[in-house]
Amino acid sequence: MKKRIFSLLLALALLLAGCNLLPDAGARPRELSESSIWAMDTQMDLRLYGDTDGTVMTELTATLNRLDRTLSATAADSALTALNESGWTDDKDIVYLAANARRISEQTAGALDITLLPVSRLWGFPTDSCGVPAAGELEALRDNVGMDKLTLTDESVSVPAGTKLDFGALAKGYAADLCRARMEEAGVSGILALGGNIQTVGTKPDGSDWIIGVQDPNDTGRYILTLRLSGAKAVVSSGDYQRYFMQDGVRYCHILDPETLAPVRGSLRSVTVVAEEGLLADGLSTALYVLGREAGTELWRQRGDFEALWIEDDGSVWVTPGLKDRVAEGDFRVIEP
Ligand code: AMP
Numbered sequence: 556m557k558k559r560i561f562s563l564l565l566a567l568a569l570l571l572a573g574c575n576l577l578p579d580a581g582a583r584p585r586e587l588s589e590s591s592i593w594a595m596d597t598q599m600d601l602r603l604y605g606d607t608d609g610t611v612m613t614e615l616t617a618t619l620n621r622l623d624r625t626l627s628a629t630a631a632d633s634a635l636t637a638l639n640e641s642g643w644t645d646d647k648d649i650v651y652l653a654a655n656a657r658r659i660s661e662q663t664a665g666a667l668d669i670t671l672l673p674v675s676r677l678w679g680f681p682t683d684s685c686g687v688p689a690a691g692e693l694e695a696l697r698d699n700v701g702m703d704k705l706t707l708t709d710e711s712v713s714v715p716a717g718t719k720l721d722f723g724a725l726a727k728g729y730a731a732d733l734c735r736a737r738m739e740e741a742g743v744s745g746i747l748a749l750g751g752n753i754q755t756v757g758t759k760p761d762g763s764d765w766i767i768g769v770q771d772p773n774d775t776g777r778y779i780l781t782l783r784l785s786g787a788k789a790v791v792s793s794g795d796y797q798r799y800f801m802q803d804g805v806r807y808c809h810i811l812d813p814e815t816l817a818p819v820r821g822s823l824r825s826v827t828v829v830a831e832e833g834l835l836a837d838g839l840s841t842a843l844y845v846l847g848r849e850a851g852t853e854l855w856r857q858r859g860d861f862e863a864l865w866i867e868d869d870g871s872v873w874v875t876p877g878l879k880d881r882v883a884e885g886d887f888r889v890i891e892p
Pocket residue numbers: 666667668669671675721722723724725792793794809810811812813837840841845
């Protein structure tokens with residue numbers, strides 16, 4: 556478990572290095588404002604350009620804190636906990652997230668499944684006492700799991716007793732979308748690092764590209780590759796190095812395969828999705844991690860509304876052709892179109 560905590564701290568330090576400490580040549584000091592908060596179980600670093608009186612920063616912070624209070628699966632007084640206890644909610648954020656989770660789940664052969672909360676808990680996530688559960692205990696949860704347990708209307712979400720939802724795979728992407736919309740409305744550009752989710756908005760004051768680092772899962776102290784991106788983009792990574800525990804030499808990560816109810820195992824170390832919409836990028840990154848590189852590549856061929864980057868355990872990096880010319884530094888191979 557120490558390893559997991561260390562990995563989390565390191566990831567945190569890297570995010571700071573990747574987003575807060577990148578040089579911002581071209582920004583006059585009065586144009587730049589920065590803030591760091593802790594919300595949704597992670598460090599969030601906000602860097603805004605042009606928020607001259609600080610109003611937008613205040614609003615974004617309020618939005619992130621609201622989502623934190625609404626979507627916490629652990630807080631006793633969150634709207635999500637109320638849903639998980641009573642089986643019903645009309646909370647607007649939850650209704651929106653549940654509808655989108657179902658859409659992405661349908662598009663990814665069920666790889667995204669927001670009903671896995673009791674299964675995550677049985678494996679010990681997000682506590683410090685993780686471990687491999689008895690097979691019988693896992694199977695006993697199966698009846699409560701599955702996207703078909705959700706009943707959605709335009710205004711409400713209902714689940715049967717025993718089914719409990721977790722928006723950990725999507726919530727930060729959704730938060731980034733809300734922040735981005737407000738920033739665009741106010742004419743403020745910037746870069747938001749919401750845990751592992753990066754959201755760029757508008758252009759930098761000097762017109763240069765945003766530079767985003769993708770962590771090396773084998774050595775989280777370095778970037779395996781950096782991307783040069785322009786405009787508003789969500790860049791979201793999912794991988795086995797973010798939260799995990801080791802038992803008998805095996806790594807068990809926090810992303811679960813809905814078919815096996817066990818942490819995803821395979822050769823894939825991480826997937827990074829680049830898309831216009833944060834919620835989609837976040838949901839897809841988790842789903843693509845479950846699917847593995849081959850099925851993920853097939854999905855990319857069918858869609859065309861996202862780009863992606865896969866890192867395998869042999870250190871190879873695969874990018875979709877749309878990212879080829881966006882790589883600032885790092886070795887990679889290009890996926891066949
Ligand atoms: P992410 O870091 O965005 O890939 O999301 C991982 C988080 O989503 C985990 O910490 C769990 O809370 C939850 N989760 C794990 N496996 C899945 C899955 N297959 N589908 C949806 N959510 C999941």
